[in-house]
Amino acid sequence: MKAAEIINEVPSAGKQIAITFDDGPNPEWTPQFLEVFKKHGAKATFYTLGPNMEKYPDVAKRIVEEGHELGNHSYSHPHMPELSKEAQTAELLQAAQLIAAVTGGSPNTFRPPYLDVNNDLLEAAGELGYYVIHGVNLGTNDWDMPGTEHILAETRPTVRDGSILLFHDGFGDRSQSLAAIAILVPGLIEQGYKLVTVSELLGLTAS
Numbered sequence: 081m082k083a084a085e086i087i088n089e090v091p092s093a094g095k096q097i098a099i100t101f102d103d104g105p106n107p108e109w110t111p112q113f114l115e116v117f118k119k120h121g122a123k124a125t126f127y128t129l130g131p132n133m134e135k136y137p138d139v140a141k142r143i144v145e146e147g148h149e150l151g152n153h154s155y156s157h158p159h160m161p162e163l164s165k166e167a168q169t170a171e172l173l174q175a176a177q178l179i180a181a182v183t184g185g186s187p188n189t190f191r192p193p194y195l196d197v198n199n200d201l202l203e204a205a206g207e208l209g210y211y212v213i214h215g216v217n218l219g220t221n222d223w224d225m226p227g228t229e230h231i232l233a234e235t236r237p238t239v240r241d242g243s244i245l246l247f248h249d250g251f252g253d254r255s256q257s258l259a260a261i262a263i264l265v266p267g268l269i270e271q272g273y274k275l276v277t278v279s280e281l282l283g284l285t286a287s
Contacts, residue, residue, distance in 0.1 A: 084190075084206040086197065088214045090242035090281045096274045097243045098281040099261070100125045100215065102153055102191060103223075103250025105132050105139035110249045112258055114146055120265050122275035124148050127191040127213075130155035132250060133178040140182045149277035150179045152190040152210065161198035168204045176208075188279045189213045191246075213278055215246030222257045223248045231260040239268065242281060 090096075104110045104126055117124055126143050128150055133140050143150060154160065155174040163171070172190065179187050190210040192201060197212065205212050216238040220231045235245060245264075247257050268275060 082206055083199065083202040084210055084212045085202075086212050086214050087244070087282075088216050089240070089244055091240070093242040093276075093281045093283070095241055095272055096276050096281055097239065097245065097268060098125060098278045099245045099247065099265070099275055100127060100151070100191070100213070100278060101247050101249040102127045103132070103157070103248050104128055105136045105143065106250045106254070107136050107139055109254040109258065110136075110139050111142070113249050113254075113261060114142065114148070116258070116262050116265055117148070117275070118146060120269055120275075122265055122269065123277050123280070124275070125151050125189070125278040126249065127151040127153035128175075128179070129153055129157055129250065130175050130178055133175075133182065137182060144183050149279055150183055150187060151213065151278060152176055152179065152187045154190075154193050157193040159194060159196050160192055160201045161196050165200040165204050168201050169208070172204065172208055172210070188282070188284050211278075211282060213244060215244045216240075217243075217245050220247070222260070223251065225253060225256055228256045228259040228263075231256060232263060235260070235264065239271075239273075244278065244281065
């Protein structure tokens, strides 16, 4: 199988957008993000980490039960290019096994920790059948608590058909990200966008 390609957006998806979250599940913040999406009938994709899946399986199960998607974000969040290809594959497989234990299925997409890739990683992801997902609003740095207005200002210009938006629900205080999402989700819906999972955006499942 050929190496995976990095996907930032899917313009052919039309008036659909995928909102994604990294580094959860988190028992404090993930449920609050889920409430925003439930309120507006929208869907998201959560790129989860192995230790958090093991600590908080109920939160991970809730994500899936409410119609959202779990994506592979590696097991332990290493800088993947620093690993051998065999170790990269092991990270992906270990994370996928945890996701399968929650969902009964295999994840379709992979977001590299720190968005770091090399040729070995793209080959390993391709061999496992993954789409490698980055995003279009990478200037938000929402993990670093830059302010809700900064997050919104960096995100809004990147919104277009098929955009993949990246935020964080894990590690530390996520209040600014939550505040931004509470504004963005209804605003995007008012603009006529349907908020779907990454797999739906890619046409892998019915939207």
